[in-house]
Amino acid sequence: MKTLLVTGGCGFIGSNFVRQQLQTYPDVSIVNVDKLTYAGNLENLADIENDPRYRFERGDICDREFIDGVLDSAAIDSVVNFAAESHVDRSILDSGPFIQTNIVGTQVLLDASRKANISRYLQVSTDEVYGTLGEDGYFTEDTPLAPNSPYSASKTAADLLVRSYFHTYGFPAVTTRCSNNYGPYQFPEKLIPLFISNALKDEALPVYGKGNNVRDWIHVLDHCRGIDAALRNGEPGEVYNFGGNSELQNLELTFKLLDALGKPRTLIRHVEDRAGHDFRYAIDTTRVEHELGWKPQMDFETGLRSTIDWYLSNKDWAERIQSGQYRDYYETQYGKRLA
Numbered sequence: 094m095k096t097l098l099v100t101g102g103c104g105f106i107g108s109n110f111v112r113q114q115l116q117t118y119p120d121v122s123i124v125n126v127d128k129l130t131y132a133g134n135l136e137n138l139a140d141i142e143n144d145p146r147y148r149f150e151r152g153d154i155c156d157r158e159f160i161d162g163v164l165d166s167a168a169i170d171s172v173v174n175f176a177a178e179s180h181v182d183r184s185i186l187d188s189g190p191f192i193q194t195n196i197v198g199t200q201v202l203l204d205a206s207r208k209a210n211i212s213r214y215l216q217v218s219t220d221e222v223y224g225t226l227g228e229d230g231y232f233t234e235d236t237p238l239a240p241n242s243p244y245s246a247s248k249t250a251a252d253l254l255v256r257s258y259f260h261t262y263g264f265p266a267v268t269t270r271c272s273n274n275y276g277p278y279q280f281p282e283k284l285i286p287l288f289i290s291n292a293l294k295d296e297a298l299p300v301y302g303k304g305n306n307v308r309d310w311i312h313v314l315d316h317c318r319g320i321d322a323a324l325r326n327g328e329p330g331e332v333y334n335f336g337g338n339s340e341l342q343n344l345e346l347t348f349k350l351l352d353a354l355g356k357p358r359t360l361i362r363h364v365e366d367r368a369g370h371d372f373r374y375a376i377d378t379t380r381v382e383h384e385l386g387w388k389p390q391m392d393f394e395t396g397l398r399s400t401i402d403w404y405l406s407n408k409d410w411a412e413r414i415q416s417g418q419y420r421d422y423y424e425t426q427y428g429k430r431l432a
């Protein structure tokens with residue numbers, strides 16, 4: 094039996110990872126630590142809440158006493174750190190929470206995990222630590238770190254702490270860096286769920302600048318399979334990049350979304366560009382293909398269709414999370430009010 098401590102398991106990628114682990118491995122049990130910020134929704138895991146192999150603990154990864162207590166309360170083998178402030182636009186408005194959770198939180202988890210002698214720590218990071226690409230080329234694991242936003246700078250700082258703990262203490266840490274995820278349970282502030290949600294209400298889709306920035310899209314379950322492969326078979330001290338081999342300009346993607354929803358292109362509004370907007374992200378996945386036997390399985394057209402269908406079937410989920418009503422769910426389940 095393997096027991097994982099997953100942080101940020103009530104967010105988009107973390108909740109998909111928790112579900113996938115429990116479904117794939119009958120011998121895995123999970124403790125999920127989440128602060129339930131605006132982005133964390135307990136309802137994302139309502140279907141597995143009563144699984145005896147799953148336990149939720151509300152708390153902050155920056156709180157050392159709390160994290161020590163969680164690590165003491167179960168025989169944790171591995172820690173997978175998803176918990177983060179994750180939205181670039183919010184980091185431009187206020188970098189404070191990003192520095193706190195993404196950097197200080199990682200340091201607390203590293204120290205507590207080292208003390209608890211865990212056998213594997215996985216830091217979930219992002220390709221945004223590499224900065225931006227021009228029209229050509231790809232990020233590899235050897236691309237120099239050159240973050241451009243407060244979000245990516247905070248993730249880079251955390252990655253460097255992880256690296257230093259491996260080199261200084263021989264701490265068994267692995268880092269994964271992934272391109273833009275899409276799929277079910279993504280908070281409707283990121284491009285795909287925001288545009289679906291706005292289009293369904295016939296509201297404008299705010300495209301930053303000309304809309305020619307390029308992102309590489311990967312289905313969240315492909316990313317989760319990659320994290321799983323790195324957790325089980327990655328080498329301590331190493332970095333593994335994951336990408337979907339699905340590059341699209343934002344405007345091309347917006348057209349696809351509108352066409353799939355049967356909505357007019359007149360909903361598009363070109364708005365002021367994001368400050369410091371990275372032009373293009375794209376990943377060379379050679380290393381993970383050779384060393385972890387990983388390839389993305391979901392082709393983008395199929396993944397996008399199933400994602401749109403999920404948001405169509407879960408309109409009330411999006412409404413509840415946008416209005417903060419999901420907090421009532423926590424109160425019902427745990428009898429406590431969220432601060």
Ligand code: NAD
Binds near residue numbers: 176
């Ligand atoms: P998300 O914003 O949907 O979820 C983050 C979760 O962390 C939420 O449940 C939130 O409540 C929790 N959290 C925040 N601060 C916390 C704290 N101090 N203590 C405990 N819990 C806290 O984010 P996501 O999109 O699921 O991203 C998860 C991870 O993957 C992040 O580390 C992010 O940097 C990384 N990542 C995301 C993408 C992407 O496309 N979304 C791509 C590459 C890497």
Ligand code: TYD
Binds near residue numbers: 182300306
């Ligand atoms: P986002 O989903 O915020 O992810 P990231 O910034 O981490 O790549 O944005 C994806 C792309 O879409 C990015 O180039 C910014 C752009 N974008 C818009 O044009 N309008 C929007 O309202 C949002 C949220 C993003």
